[in-house]
Amino acid sequence: MAFLDITSVSKSYGAQTVLENVNLLIEKGEFVVFLGPSGCGKSTLLRMISGLETITSGTISIEGQVVNDIEPAARGTAMVFQSYALYPHMTIFQNVSFGLRMARKPREMIAKAVGQAAAILKLDRLMDRKPGQLSGGQKQRVAIGRAIVREPRAFLFDEPLSNLDAELRVQMRAELMDLHRRLGTTMIYVTHDQVEAMTLADKMVVMSGGRVQQAGPPLQLYDDPDNRFVAGFVGSPKMNFLPAQVVASEAGRLRLSGIGGSGQADLPLDVPGLQGAVELGLRPQHLHLVAPGEAPAGLVLEGRVVMVEELGSESFVHLDLADGTRITLRAGREADLAPSVLRVAADLRHALIFGPDGLRIRGRDGRAA
Amino acid sequence: MNAVTAGVTPWTVAKWMLALAIAVVALFPIWWMINVVFALPGEPVSLNPRLWPTSLSAGFDKIHMIFAETGYLRAYAISLLYAVLTIAGVLLFGSLAAFEFSLFDFPGRKALFAVVMLSLMVPTAVTVIPTYLLTARIGWLNSMQGLVVPGLASAFGLFMLVQFMRAIPKDMIEAARLDGASHFQIYWHVALPLCRNAMVTLAILTFMQTWGNYMWPLIVATKPEMYTVGQVVGLFNSPLSHHTVDTVMTANLLAAIPPLLFFLIFQRKIVEGIAMSGSKG
Numbered sequence: 001m002a003f004l005d006i007t008s009v010s011k012s013y014g015a016q017t018v019l020e021n022v023n024l025l026i027e028k029g030e031f032v033v034f035l036g037p038s039g040c041g042k043s044t045l046l047r048m049i050s051g052l053e054t055i056t057s058g059t060i061s062i063e064g065q066v067v068n069d070i071e072p073a074a075r076g077t078a079m080v081f082q083s084y085a086l087y088p089h090m091t092i093f094q095n096v097s098f099g100l101r102m103a104r105k106p107r108e109m110i111a112k113a114v115g116q117a118a119a120i121l122k123l124d125r126l127m128d129r130k131p132g133q134l135s136g137g138q139k140q141r142v143a144i145g146r147a148i149v150r151e152p153r154a155f156l157f158d159e160p161l162s163n164l165d166a167e168l169r170v171q172m173r174a175e176l177m178d179l180h181r182r183l184g185t186t187m188i189y190v191t192h193d194q195v196e197a198m199t200l201a202d203k204m205v206v207m208s209g210g211r212v213q214q215a216g217p218p219l220q221l222y223d224d225p226d227n228r229f230v231a232g233f234v235g236s237p238k239m240n241f242l243p244a245q246v247v248a249s250e251a252g253r254l255r256l257s258g259i260g261g262s263g264q265a266d267l268p269l270d271v272p273g274l275q276g277a278v279e280l281g282l283r284p285q286h287l288h289l290v291a292p293g294e295a296p297a298g299l300v301l302e303g304r305v306v307m308v309e310e311l312g313s314e315s316f317v318h319l320d321l322a323d324g325t326r327i328t329l330r331a332g333r334e335a336d337l338a339p340s341v342l343r344v345a346a347d348l349r350h351a352l353i354f355g356p357d358g359l360r361i362r363g364r365d366g367r368a369a
Numbered sequence: 370m371n372a373v374t375a376g377v378t379p380w381t382v383a384k385w386m387l388a389l390a391i392a393v394v395a396l397f398p399i400w401w402m403i404n405v406v407f408a409l410p411g412e413p414v415s416l417n418p419r420l421w422p423t424s425l426s427a428g429f430d431k432i433h434m435i436f437a438e439t440g441y442l443r444a445y446a447i448s449l450l451y452a453v454l455t456i457a458g459v460l461l462f463g464s465l466a467a468f469e470f471s472l473f474d475f476p477g478r479k480a481l482f483a484v485v486m487l488s489l490m491v492p493t494a495v496t497v498i499p500t501y502l503l504t505a506r507i508g509w510l511n512s513m514q515g516l517v518v519p520g521l522a523s524a525f526g527l528f529m530l531v532q533f534m535r536a537i538p539k540d541m542i543e544a545a546r547l548d549g550a551s552h553f554q555i556y557w558h559v560a561l562p563l564c565r566n567a568m569v570t571l572a573i574l575t576f577m578q579t580w581g582n583y584m585w586p587l588i589v590a591t592k593p594e595m596y597t598v599g600q601v602v603g604l605f606n607s608p609l610s611h612h613t614v615d616t617v618m619t620a621n622l623l624a625a626i627p628p629l630l631f632f633l634i635f636q637r638k639i640v641e642g643i644a645m646s647g648s649k650g
Contacts, residue, residue: 052543072543072546081540081543085540087558088563089562089563098550099548102548102551102558146544
């Protein structure tokens with residue numbers, strides 16, 4: 001039995017459907033990240049798990065118990081909000097102990113629980129202050145402290161690091177990973193930042209348009225996406241998509257033409273009967289600059305340099321191909337980026353094929369291509 | 370040009386002149402009242418008037434006479450009780466209603482709120498007779514509840530508190546819900562402390578309004594033992610009273626002292642509160 005079981009869950013506000021037939025299993029102790037662009041329904045799903053949002057249809061069960069009609073506070077989940085949602089008129093101690101005080105727990109028990117949370121989060125010296133006197137990172141720690149003292153079955157994080165600056169975000173990310181390791185509690189985390197998702201998640205759930213697009217370990221989603229959306233959303237810089245025409249698909253080979261204008265490719269992919277337009281997906285690191293005079297086999301593209309992003313150890317070069325498609329590739333520092341037109345060779349072992357419906361086209365033998 | 374006069378322009382001078390002129394117009398009646406009370410009878414209005422008090426003892430004699438020989442002390446007690454009970458009620462009912470209207474959604478919320486706001490536009494004179502008839506039918510004439518109860522639900526108070534409570538982030542209410550706080554606990558521990566400033570402002574404004582309310586007590590409490598300060602002062606001023614100007618002024622001064630003190634102590638809160646209710650809406 002999974003720890004959290006989301007079955008056929010939908011949510012609509014009047015005629016507008018926000019979530020459609022979501023099915024998801026989360027195991028105990030997992031760090032799960034819901035990833036997707038704004039408005040994809042990820043926060044709504046989190047709020048439905050917490051009980052702050054009603055469920056239009058379907059069921060959510062925690063440890064085998066259907067919680068659809070159970071009050072938020074009785075579900076055993078604790079939530080950390082993007083805005084921290086600390087009570088500004090209370091001291092940090094009062095903030096952290098609020099839930100226990102409302103439950104009329106004995107004074108000694110409250111002091112002990114708050115003390116433990118404070119020690120874990122290094123909040124000891126801030127207990128008498130008000131939230132207004134704290135920095136963003138400290139406030140977020142207090143918000144997490146408030147969640148910890150309730151000893152929840154699952155922590156729910158709603159974009160908790162979005163209001164922090166970049167440096168603090170990296171630091172808090174490390175602290176969250178450490179916290180998860182120490183507490184071992186299930187954590188469900190919502191973000192639109194795919195770097196955050198990749199670094200934190202045991203399981204990543206990519207969402208778009210109110211549907212789960214794919215769920216699995218971060219690297220699996222990165223290497224083996226089910227559709228164009230997941231391929232494009234996971235990974236930075238994002239994957240290049242090149243329009244192509246199927247010339248022939250037979251005897252375990254797929255031959256494409258018209259890639260980025262006139263490029264041709266021959267892939268070991270067994271999809272008999274495939275024809276028409278497809279898209280070829282290639283990540284920036286699977287494209288290499290071709291030195292002048294060199295003539296590599298396979299797919300070679302030529303493009304005009306539009307922009308070069310220098311990152312120090314490497315550069316990302318943006319090129320416009322003959323058919324107007326813009327691609328990005330990674331180049332080392334030694335690369336000569338002076339010419340205005342560059343030739344690029346693709347490593348087709350890593351190429352992915354997507355159909356016109358955006359779904360990944362896999363070989364009949366299940367081989368990735 | 371030295372540092373002190375560096376920033377002074379004709380415009381600043383004009384602004385200060387205007388402010389001073391307004392201050393004089395506002396303060397002179399109060400000063401005149403003090404002047405008349407603390408002077409020998411007839412002196413300030415003689416052919417050779419004085420603009421400053423001349424006899425403290427004469428003033429205290431008049432105050433003593435009013436407290437000793439009229440029902441003024443009793444009226445003071447009635448007025449204070451009337452004000453305190455009204456404030457308590459307005460704050461309680463106003464904040465409870467504002468909590469629901471501003472932070473929760475329920476069927477008919479907008480329509481109900483619109484009706485309450487519309488009532489702000491109905492002049493008191495229009496509602497006085499029906500309210501009187503209702504109060505009379507319940508048998509509350511000449512009673513404290515007759516004075517207080519009709520003023521407990523204040524549309525203005527609701528409007529002001531709703532403006533404040535709307536500024537409370539929804540996340541905070543939800544966090545409290547997840548922390549296991551009941552509906553009333555959220556109101557008591559989260560919403561109420563967060564609009565403390567608004568509550569103080571509303572309390573002050575309600576005090577001013579209740580203390581100065583003349584019409585309703587005049588209608589509903591006609592027996593002398595239920596007279597408020599306003600009515601007693603009214604008696605002093607009535608055409609057939611035999612009081613001299615200085616006794617009438619003493620009664621007026623005594624009536625004006627509580628709101629004056631209130632205003633002097635809380636003026637900063639009043640201004641802050643009114644400014645906030647405007648900018649946050």
